Amino acid sequence: AQKITQTQPGMFVQEKEAVTLDCTYDTSDQSYGLFWYKQPSSGEMIFLIYQGSYDEQNATEGRYSLNFQKARKSANLVISASQLGDSAMYFCAMRDPDYKLSFGAGTTVTVRA
């Protein structure tokens, strides 16, 4: 069984600074996919970034980058140049070879002006 752990329930970050959200996972599978989603207060789930287990380079999407350390089974999300609109809940998720998509508990990010 797989497990995704997000140890930071909440974080504060100053506007324009970077913030790193931690995610570790536990799996015995060799093939898997890692995702980050954003959930603003309005409730919708917004896909941010993807990293495959065989990808050698860290994924980047605009201000989002994923710090993938396979040996440590971690997939931390880095948000650079934080904006007030980044205040939201962030979820790490993993898709296993059976294609089930499981989520961590989430981290609430609050961006301060």
Next chain:
Amino acid sequence: DSGVTQTPKHLITATGQRVTLRCSPRSGDLSVYWYQQSLDQGLQFLIQYYNGEERAKGNILERFSAQQFPDLHSELNLSSLELGDSALYFCASSPVTGALNTEAFFGQGTRLTVV
């Protein structure tokens, strides 16, 4: 707009009742997932369907059932409702089930309140 449509957006019902949540996936998406998000348990995977057939099952209660129809829309049926079933229920869809890198697109969710 993700292209995934969930109805209704809000639902208030009494304990012991039965409700049906509906999900229309993005055009062409064969795979549908259902999730429950409550305050104390985060985002819990309930069940996945692929092209009409059940593909994976998570922590879905026996009082809950789901199906995916030939037109690929899906329904989640919740019966004998309890106060603890109050939650945000999400449906998500993805194009195919054969690719690990395919993200799931989420609907806006149905907020169920059991009183």
